Amino acid sequence: MAKKLIYPLVAVVGIAAASGAAWWFQSKPKLAQEIGSASPAANPASPASASNAATPRPAGVEVAQAEVMPLRDDAQSVGSLRSSQSVMMRPEVAGRVKSMGFIDGSQVRKGQVLVQLDDTLQQAEVSQAMAQVSIAKANHQRNKELVAQNFVAQRVLEESGASLQVAEAQLALANARLSRMAILAPFNGTVGIRSVNIGDYVKDGADLVNIEDISSMFVDFRLPERFQGKLKLNQSVELVLDAFPGRAFKAKIEALDPLLDVNGRSIGVRALLPNSMGEVAQKGKPSAAGASNKSAPIPVAAKDKSASAAGAGRPGVGSNPLRPGMFARVNTVFGVNDAAVVVPEEAIVPQGGRQFVIKVVAPSELPASAAVNLPADTKFVSLRQEVKLGVRRQGKVEILEGLTQGQTVVVAGQQRLQRDGSPLRIVEVGRPAQGPLAPASGASAPALAASR
Numbered sequence: 001m002a003k004k005l006i007y008p009l010v011a012v013v014g015i016a017a018a019s020g021a022a023w024w025f026q027s028k029p030k031l032a033q034e035i036g037s038a039s040p041a042a043n044p045a046s047p048a049s050a051s052n053a054a055t056p057r058p059a060g061v062e063v064a065q066a067e068v069m070p071l072r073d074d075a076q077s078v079g080s081l082r083s084s085q086s087v088m089m090r091p092e093v094a095g096r097v098k099s100m101g102f103i104d105g106s107q108v109r110k111g112q113v114l115v116q117l118d119d120t121l122q123q124a125e126v127s128q129a130m131a132q133v134s135i136a137k138a139n140h141q142r143n144k145e146l147v148a149q150n151f152v153a154q155r156v157l158e159e160s161g162a163s164l165q166v167a168e169a170q171l172a173l174a175n176a177r178l179s180r181m182a183i184l185a186p187f188n189g190t191v192g193i194r195s196v197n198i199g200d201y202v203k204d205g206a207d208l209v210n211i212e213d214i215s216s217m218f219v220d221f222r223l224p225e226r227f228q229g230k231l232k233l234n235q236s237v238e239l240v241l242d243a244f245p246g247r248a249f250k251a252k253i254e255a256l257d258p259l260l261d262v263n264g265r266s267i268g269v270r271a272l273l274p275n276s277m278g279e280v281a282q283k284g285k286p287s288a289a290g291a292s293n294k295s296a297p298i299p300v301a302a303k304d305k306s307a308s309a310a311g312a313g314r315p316g317v318g319s320n321p322l323r324p325g326m327f328a329r330v331n332t333v334f335g336v337n338d339a340a341v342v343v344p345e346e347a348i349v350p351q352g353g354r355q356f357v358i359k360v361v362a363p364s365e366l367p368a369s370a371a372v373n374l375p376a377d378t379k380f381v382s383l384r385q386e387v388k389l390g391v392r393r394q395g396k397v398e399i400l401e402g403l404t405q406g407q408t409v410v411v412a413g414q415q416r417l418q419r420d421g422s423p424l425r426i427v428e429v430g431r432p433a434q435g436p437l438a439p440a441s442g443a444s445a446p447a448l449a450a451s452r
Helices: 002-037 047-054 120-148 154-179 300-304
Strands: 059-065 067-089 095-100 113-117 182-184 189-191 209-224 236-241 247-261 266-274 327-344 349-351 354-361 381-393 396-401 408-412 424-426
Touching: 067 381, 067 396, 113 209, 120 154, 209 247, 209 327, 236 266, 327 381, 327 408
Parallel strands: 059 424
Antiparallel strands: 059 408, 067 209, 067 327, 095 113, 113 182, 189 209, 209 266, 236 247, 236 327, 247 266, 327 396, 349 354, 354 381, 354 408, 381 396
């Protein structure tokens, strides 16, 4: 019985000894670490450690200067050219085409007969009505004489007068039916290509030929509703047509649609432009003189030479180069600022619905509330500045308020600057990191430019 108790006792003692050894080995490094952390060098409360924590390290950033450049406030869109007047000629009554009074693509005058329908029946109705009018007039005149001699009653004269009025009304109706057999041009313009020939029987409302007044052109386009407050009548509009590369056209806003498109939330705009060859588009930037690159409109004689040989002898071809339906790229100009202060878009830091930039300033320009403990060789620090933005164009954004020309702002590395007064180390793109750069002599703010 004693031998059976010895084996479990030995097992329990062995397990206890192994557990104690494992605990001792695990606790030994922690004790050493606790002993080591008690040294003055590793104590956070020591003066040397507090000094290192209070002195921030310079943050590497890229910078750029606020510059002045001409800036246009405009909006781009696409549109289509339309005739100043356009109509599709259609007959009001059915009939057979008797004659055509125009040549396809030619100019016509107001009141000119374009299509004459067969009016034999209508002319017969007019002749019949005229005969009835003659009879009614004779009867009425005879009744007048008889009433004067007291041979007939006054009632007979009144009835003959009414009959005369009915006959005259029937004559007017017959003349109206006859006039509808001739399709007249409603205005001066250019006709298109006819859809019928002589001898064709056309129904009422059938398309015959279109007529366009292209002496001046409309361009219809749409802009987002956010531009509604900037759009005004007689505002300048610039056009570029794919049909005339290298040419520039100018128009004036003629009308604004009071109804906005509910699908695209856009407003319809119509501008008016003369039907001409426009001007030669300027290439590159304008010269210092400002007028050497501007070209005058092409004379009429030069514009007529652009007509094709096939249509040079036909009226209306060549003198009006623009055609309805042409595709136009529209640029609406709201205003031009010749001295706009701009910075790269990367410099803008949005925060809480407001826009900021981080300026690069000397430590002496920091307000007292932003003073911090800086390294001895610090030349530049950060200062957050709220700004008001204007137009954005080609990676640049206009600064309306909060920044002046020549001031330097951070364009990369803003996430490292959590508070004003952070020391900065200017990093130039494409070069190794450098220390702080000296400010420009005579400048109140550092004049820095990151080479791009």
